[in-house]
Amino acid sequence: xxxxxxxxxxxxxxxxxxxxxxxxxxxxxxxxxxxxxxxxxxxxxxxxxxxxxxxxxxxxxxxxxxxxxxxxxxxxxxxxxxxxxxxxxxxxxxxxxxxxxxxxxxxxxxxxxxxxxxxxxxxxxxxxxxxxxxxxxxxxxxxxxxxxxxxxxxxxxxxxxxxxxxxxxxxxxxxxxxxxxxxxxxxxxxxxxxxxxxxxxxxxxxxxxxxxxxxxxxxxxxxxxxxxxxxxxxxxxxxxxxxxxxxxxxxxxxxxxxxxxxxxxxxxxxxxxxx
Amino acid sequence: xxxxxxxxxxxxxxxxxxxxxxxxxxxxxxxxxxxxxxxxxxxxxxxxxxxxxxxxxxxxxxxxxxxxxxxxxxxxxxxxxxxxxxxxxxxxxxxxxxxxxxxxxxxxxxxxxxxxxxxxxxxxxxxxxxxxxxxxxxxxxxxxxxxxxxxxxxxxxxxxxxxxxxxxxxxxxxxxxxxxxxxxxxxxxxxxxxxxxxxxxxxxxxxxxxxxxxxxxxxxxxxxxxxxxxxxxxxxxxxxxxxxxxxxxxxxxxxxxxxxxxxxxxx
Numbered sequence: 250x251x252x253x254x255x256x257x258x259x260x261x262x263x264x265x266x267x268x269x270x271x272x273x274x275x276x277x278x279x280x281x282x283x284x285x286x287x288x289x290x291x292x293x294x295x296x297x298x299x300x301x302x303x304x305x306x307x308x309x310x311x312x313x314x315x316x317x318x319x320x321x322x323x324x325x326x327x328x329x330x331x332x333x334x335x336x337x338x339x340x341x342x343x344x345x346x347x348x349x350x351x352x353x354x355x356x357x358x359x360x361x362x363x364x365x366x367x368x369x370x371x372x373x374x375x376x377x378x379x380x381x382x383x384x385x386x387x388x389x390x391x392x393x394x395x396x397x398x399x400x401x402x403x404x405x406x407x408x409x410x411x412x413x414x415x416x417x418x419x420x421x422x423x424x425x426x427x428x429x430x431x432x433x434x435x436x437x438x439x440x441x442x443x444x445x446x447x448x449x450x451x452x453x454x455x456x457x458x459x460x461x462x463x464x465x466x467x468x469x470x471x472x473x474x475x476x477x478x479x480x481x482x483x484x485x486x487x488x489x490x491x492x493x494x495x496x497x498x499x500x501x502x503x504x505x506x507x508x509x510x511x512x513x514x515x516x517x518x519x520x521x522x523x524x
Numbered sequence: 525x526x527x528x529x530x531x532x533x534x535x536x537x538x539x540x541x542x543x544x545x546x547x548x549x550x551x552x553x554x555x556x557x558x559x560x561x562x563x564x565x566x567x568x569x570x571x572x573x574x575x576x577x578x579x580x581x582x583x584x585x586x587x588x589x590x591x592x593x594x595x596x597x598x599x600x601x602x603x604x605x606x607x608x609x610x611x612x613x614x615x616x617x618x619x620x621x622x623x624x625x626x627x628x629x630x631x632x633x634x635x636x637x638x639x640x641x642x643x644x645x646x647x648x649x650x651x652x653x654x655x656x657x658x659x660x661x662x663x664x665x666x667x668x669x670x671x672x673x674x675x676x677x678x679x680x681x682x683x684x685x686x687x688x689x690x691x692x693x694x695x696x697x698x699x700x701x702x703x704x705x706x707x708x709x710x711x712x713x714x715x716x717x718x719x720x721x722x723x724x725x726x727x728x729x730x731x732x733x734x735x736x737x738x739x740x741x742x743x744x745x746x747x748x749x750x751x752x753x754x755x756x757x758x759x760x761x762x763x764x765x766x767x768x769x770x771x772x773x774x775x776x777x778x779x780x781x782x783x784x785x786x787x788x789x790x791x
Contacts, residue, residue, distance in 0.1 A: 307610025
């Protein structure tokens with residue numbers, strides 16, 4: 250499948266009127282919770298012509314608060330109305346005690362968190378009546394109590410909950426640089442068949458008191474190092490449906506399509522090498 | 525080892541209240557970037573994400589008070605009303621109330637009314653669909669029944685009344701507004717209907733009689749009470765003309781009789 254791009258409102262009209270040279274679109278679930286008006290209409294028109302997936306950013310699946318049934322019901326409605334290819338959420342939490350930080354906060358990687366996360370993923374899958382994909386997030390800190398490597402945590406989560414994985418190659422790279430591990434080790438420890446989707450995005454380099462922290466800002470092109478890591482991921486996992494994310498300083502549709510074409514080339518090169 | 529619940533609670537307290545110390549020991553400070561600096565990245569994400577979401581919903585307020593002061597207002601609002609939803613679309617729900625508490629009986633008392641208008645506009649964008657009733661439905665009703673019927677407004681509709689010319693303020697602060705127009709705050713108030721057409725959300729200034737009738741409908745009052753409200757608001761009130769205008773705007777979607785509700789017309 251040819252690479253797709255994240256669906257953003259600034260491009261709606263152009264996509265509906267002229268189409269876009271991409272394989273598929275992924276929508277942030279919360280952006281389409283509208284019950285009526287333009288948004289569901291536009292999304293319906295796009296869905297008629299392209300495969301679509303839903304990517305949630307607000308379910309706070311790793312929180313120790315009860316799951317938000319209302320939020321989940323909205324996702325279920327989207328699933329029913331638009332029959333997406335994938336439904337994904339994050340290996341993260343964003344709320345506790347009823348207060349939401351509306352961010353993708355890292356979990357500690359412990360047995361307790363693994364049990365909790367597996368249980369919550371199962372609850373969501375039962376509610377939606379389908380498998381979901383869980384995505385690894387960028388993080389800017391690690392918890393002292395973590396005693397499982399992130400890659401092993403993800404592999405165990407997939408095994409225990411029956412979810413698939415959405416591997417964000419940029420987030421693997423960002424975390425490898427921020428926390429000092431080998432990104433290839435990460436890829437090699439993720440089971441081949443668990444990865445059903447790959448994300449690529451740009452990140453920023455922030456200077457914190459003269460030291461570098463990489464922050465997942467989705468505000469630019471995918472960097473060269475991440476393209477190299479992506480080639481390694483495609484080699485290991487095969488030509489997995491790939492998506493370009495770009496969420497702020499959003500460029501013209503052509504620029505996004507060109508990024509998606511670069512991903513297509515990586516997949517074609519890998520296929521040619523294997524033949 | 526800290527239980528997951530406790531760790532999340534301390535982490536949230538650190539981000540919201542700056543209670544950093546109780547969580548610092550839980551964070552690995554690898555290299556020279558300290559635990560508190562790492563935490564600060566997340567505090568910054570929380571603040572900036574919240575301000576951005578609020579600015580998307582209230583662009584006119586942001587323009588009226590300026591970007592810097594809007595940021596300050598948004599951060600004060602964040603402290604008083606942190607997000608209660610995984611959907612950032614909801615963060616502005618209490619912003620008008622917050623502004624009212626702050627600016628009531630000041631020279632900026634129009635700000636909360638403008639915020640209410642922006643919130644109604646935002647709600648209209650995402651409200652459910654409903655099919656408008658047409659003049660045909662009146663044919664089968666006898667005069668007795670007519671007095672007691674109650675109309676339901678389209679879910680995208682809101683009615684707003686302000687002592688200030690908030691519709692003029694809203695229009696003058698749209699990105700496509702023409703020349704800067706000076707607005708006289710004492711020019712008189714506005715009675716506004718927010719509605720959604722298939723193409724867009726519209727804000728319309730209503731004559732006082734029309735506003736009173738739709739307001740009565742929105743409170744679930746029967747036609748007889750709406751008629752009284754219309755007459756009280758406007759000496760030259762004409763119910764037939766008002767209903768015709770409301771039907772033409774497609775804002776009436778439900779019709780209920782005096783006892784059993786007449787089913788809503790389906791698509």
